[in-house]
Structure formats: C-alpha cells, structure tokens
Amino acid sequence: MATNILFEQGDQLDVVCSAPATPESGQPVLVGQLPGVALTDERADGKTTVKFNGVAELDVKGETTTNAAVSAGDILYYDSGVINRDSTNGVRFGYALAPVNSGATNKIPVKIGY
Incomplete structure (x- = not known):
C-alpha cells in the first residue's frame, strides 16, 4: 500500500484559486493551470473548496x-x-x-x- 498519499479525497481540496479573483460556489476555477469547480464560496482565509475531477x-x-x-x-x-x-x-x-x-x-x- 502506498504511504505517500496525502489526501484520501484528493479530488476535492481547500485551495487558493488563481482565477477568478473571488470564486463562488458552482463557478469554474483555476489553481494555476489546474482546472476545477468551486464547491464553496471563497472564505475569509482566501481558500475555496474545489472539485478537481468528475x-x-x-x-x-x-x-x-x-x-x-x-x-x-x-x-x-x-x-x-x-x-x-x-x-x-x-x-x-x-x-x-x-x-x-x-x-x-x-x-x-x-x-x-x-
């Protein structure tokens, strides 16, 4: 079993998005060149929960x-x-x-x- 897996649910993470400036739930987003869809609005800490696949x-x-x-x-x-x-x-x-x-x-x- 691999021991280097950091997140079991790695397809959904709390991250700082590079676009759009203030993501809203349901919007397409980018984290650098990585595409995803915001599951939450951006929080006060600047992070958004993003789904990266599906x-x-x-x-x-x-x-x-x-x-x-x-x-x-x-x-x-x-x-x-x-x-x-x-x-x-x-x-x-x-x-x-x-x-x-x-x-x-x-x-x-x-x-x-x-």
Whole structure:
C-alpha cells in the first residue's frame, strides 16, 4: 500500500484559486493551470473548496477566437471566466459532453480535467 498519499479525497481540496479573483460556489476555477469547480464560496482565509475531477454542468460558449460551435468530445478551455474552445488564450479545462451552437452559451455537462 502506498504511504505517500496525502489526501484520501484528493479530488476535492481547500485551495487558493488563481482565477477568478473571488470564486463562488458552482463557478469554474483555476489553481494555476489546474482546472476545477468551486464547491464553496471563497472564505475569509482566501481558500475555496474545489472539485478537481468528475462532471459538472457549466455554461459553455460556442466560440474560439471567433464564433464556433462546440461538439461533444471537444477540448474546452477556461478563457477569462468563460469556458469555450479558445486554445490560443485559454487554459485547458476539460471536455464537452454535449453540443453548443456557434455564438450561443448553454449549460452543458463538462468533464473536468484531462
């Protein structure tokens, strides 16, 4: 049995998020380049409980640097608080599990992480 495991529930941790500035429960967040979803609002100590894997229903915008539809299975990126297909400006966030029309923003299931 491995003795170097620090957290049994390592997919859910209290951390300081780098984006957004003040996370709220349910929002997509980043801890550096690590994507997750806030389970709590940011507390007075600056930490937020974040889920780092699984599937969450999130708003996804059908765009890259221009409007472009999202298909199930597309890689998604966190780009200034928006989840979309913009790999130029965004940080890799996860995978779309449903489509979004070009230019539209829809709440769809998103596989968090890689």
